Amino acid sequence: xxxxxxxDGFVADQFADLERLAPEDYRPGAALAxxxxxxxxxxxxxxxxxxxxxxxxxxxxxxxxxxIGALLRRQGYxxxxxxCGPLLVDQFRALIRxxxxxxxxxxEMAERQPEAQWRAVPFETGYRARLLNx
Amino acid sequence: xxxxxxxxxxFLRARVDxxxxxxARRLDGSLTEDEFKPLRLMNGLYLQLHAYMLRVAxxxxxLRSAQMRKLAEISERWDRGYGHFTTRQNIxxxxxxxxxxxxxxxxxxxxxxxxxxxxxNCIRNVTAxxxxxxxxxxxxxxxxxxxxxxxxxxDHPEFAYLPRKFKVAVTALEQDRAVxxxxxxxxxxxxxxxxxxxxxxxxxxLGRTPMIGKVVxxxxxxxxxxxxxxAILRVYNLSGRRDNKYKARIKILVHETGLDELRERxxxxxxxxxRLLGDVNPDVIAQIEQxxxxxxxRDDPVAPFAPSPAFQAFLDTNLSAHKRADHAxxxxxxxxxxxxxxxVTADQMRVLADLxxxxxxxxxxxxxxxxxxxxxxxxxxxxxxxxxxxxxxxxTANVGxxxxxxxxxxxxxxxxxxxxxxxxxxQISEMFADIDAQHDIGPLKIKISGCINACGHHHVGHIGILxxxxxxxxxxxxxxxxxxxxxxxxxxxxxxxxxxxxxxPAVGRLIHAYLEAREDKHESFLHTxxxxxxxxxxxxxxxxxxxxxx
Numbered sequence: 001x002x003x004x005x006x007x008d009g010f011v012a013d014q015f016a017d018l019e020r021l022a023p024e025d026y027r028p029g030a031a032l033a034x035x036x037x038x039x040x041x042x043x044x045x046x047x048x049x050x051x052x053x054x055x056x057x058x059x060x061x062x063x064x065x066x067x068i069g070a071l072l073r074r075q076g077y078x079x080x081x082x083x084c085g086p087l088l089v090d091q092f093r094a095l096i097r098x099x100x101x102x103x104x105x106x107x108e109m110a111e112r113q114p115e116a117q118w119r120a121v122p123f124e125t126g127y128r129a130r131l132l133n134x
Numbered sequence: 135x136x137x138x139x140x141x142x143x144x145f146l147r148a149r150v151d152x153x154x155x156x157x158a159r160r161l162d163g164s165l166t167e168d169e170f171k172p173l174r175l176m177n178g179l180y181l182q183l184h185a186y187m188l189r190v191a192x193x194x195x196x197l198r199s200a201q202m203r204k205l206a207e208i209s210e211r212w213d214r215g216y217g218h219f220t221t222r223q224n225i226x227x228x229x230x231x232x233x234x235x236x237x238x239x240x241x242x243x244x245x246x247x248x249x250x251x252x253x254x255n256c257i258r259n260v261t262a263x264x265x266x267x268x269x270x271x272x273x274x275x276x277x278x279x280x281x282x283x284x285x286x287x288x289d290h291p292e293f294a295y296l297p298r299k300f301k302v303a304v305t306a307l308e309q310d311r312a313v314x315x316x317x318x319x320x321x322x323x324x325x326x327x328x329x330x331x332x333x334x335x336x337x338x339x340l341g342r343t344p345m346i347g348k349v350v351x352x353x354x355x356x357x358x359x360x361x362x363x364x365a366i367l368r369v370y371n372l373s374g375r376r377d378n379k380y381k382a383r384i385k386i387l388v389h390e391t392g393l394d395e396l397r398e399r400x401x402x403x404x405x406x407x408x409r410l411l412g413d414v415n416p417d418v419i420a421q422i423e424q425x426x427x428x429x430x431x432r433d434d435p436v437a438p439f440a441p442s443p444a445f446q447a448f449l450d451t452n453l454s455a456h457k458r459a460d461h462a463x464x465x466x467x468x469x470x471x472x473x474x475x476x477x478v479t480a481d482q483m484r485v486l487a488d489l490x491x492x493x494x495x496x497x498x499x500x501x502x503x504x505x506x507x508x509x510x511x512x513x514x515x516x517x518x519x520x521x522x523x524x525x526x527x528x529x530t531a532n533v534g535x536x537x538x539x540x541x542x543x544x545x546x547x548x549x550x551x552x553x554x555x556x557x558x559x560x561q562i563s564e565m566f567a568d569i570d571a572q573h574d575i576g577p578l579k580i581k582i583s584g585c586i587n588a589c590g591h592h593h594v595g596h597i598g599i600l601x602x603x604x605x606x607x608x609x610x611x612x613x614x615x616x617x618x619x620x621x622x623x624x625x626x627x628x629x630x631x632x633x634x635x636x637x638x639p640a641v642g643r644l645i646h647a648y649l650e651a652r653e654d655k656h657e658s659f660l661h662t663x664x665x666x667x668x669x670x671x672x673x674x675x676x677x678x679x680x681x682x683x684x
Contacts, residue, residue, distance in 0.1 A: 060169065061295055062376060063255075066293070067372050074407070090152070093291070094292070112163070122148055126290075127286065131282075132360065
């Protein structure tokens, strides 16, 4: 099981009932489930009707999800964006800055990283945003 | 020089607090050792053979005297009274305790310094020509670009977990002192029709697979720099190999994909990204540019002086031309005969800080050759600077000569090393203790790495020495003809390696062979090697050894 973590802390999964489908099996209205090798450029059709995109990270320290999330947002995806996998509270700020709304954290990691740690993450303006007015 | 703004200071305070919290979470079990590792690495903290090692960033090698004094203080309070300047213009402290590190970071932050992104699979501390802003002929001070890259890459949300580390170097001259062809990205600032822009090189690197970087863009306008860098990094983050850490650098992606195809991908990403990326904040750019205007140079007429022979020897090697005729660039060698390359004591740091303050417009540089530079010294002050350096044991007249050796820490410190580097450097230096003999041999770059990762840049040494472990015994391979400048070349292997007690005599034979082969005193080792190639050097290396064995 997983724990959903947003900027509000530990929250319930508002998309719990949604079916998760890979791009090749996708039907409108379902959540789009992507892996770390997804090519955002090839998903325009699915993205136009997916209320939720979940990106499962490739493992601890694999940083492809940051670029995939940023690319989805640049392409204009406005739905809910979620990263799923072994993520650290220390990566939360960067995930939010890349356009993610929340993460789905394995329960074991949620136990070791209690809610207070996530709520304490500062979200001040970063260098990149200041430089690029982004 | 760039001075920290309130924004930089707030950022740094937040990051020190964050790291203090990370250490606490490691100690209370919130973080496993595997989870803590990338976090401590991104804060410059390594676990070495005997202790932790803290690597402090010196962005583009530029320091103020107050910062140098703080490094001295830190070395005395939390380390063993010295620091080690590295081949990436950083400084390392070799003996800190984990629990002291947050306090060390606090002390650094008081003078606008930190250890962020000096390790880990992220964009590392950006390096630049160590004579930037002082050398003649620059289109623009390359540190303007380096500082822009520093700000952009610091805590970049997308590129903190790359396939592997990523290094950017900047120069503004054709004559390349920043080794840009052996970096993941090398930038050469140039001017075209009055506009500033760049030649962009990608995919260079040393390590176990040395590769010379390739030009991906002949001309990139300055305003497009960050959008183009983002395009390169994004393509690399998504396509770089993650299955094998030895094939994960961008040089392998360039090699396996081919430059033309990779360029197409980068340009496609750039075309989309550039349109959407906001323009760079003009206030920030203006603030950076104002940070690198010239100091108010003194213009006293230069008085003639008659140097002693020892002072003349120092002037011959340790002085470089400044963009102003009445000033000079002084390179302070950290390589006394028999010393450890790059090691500087706290007292010596204070002497350097004082000299910078009194005679050097408050500026110091660290070079990738592990030396310290006073970039602006009025020629009338050279004698006083020399005397002060001599009194502090810092006046060795060997810059660019056989004993100005680059050496990695090797088996004396490093957890990755397979052989000793420092003692080899010390013995070579002692073999040529006579400075006059060194001046006769002329320009010669010896570079020593204690393992295949090549931190000592052996591939680009005129003589490169690579220490390996052969069935539990140190074995040293030699390479010749490497060059890290604009004439970039990877050194050629001479043949079988040498045991620890054989390698220094072997280097001696190489130098003897050079002296025999050179046309005259003005033909350097490298030029002679390029003319005569390997044969006479191999004969000197192996002929004699085989004869002795027979």
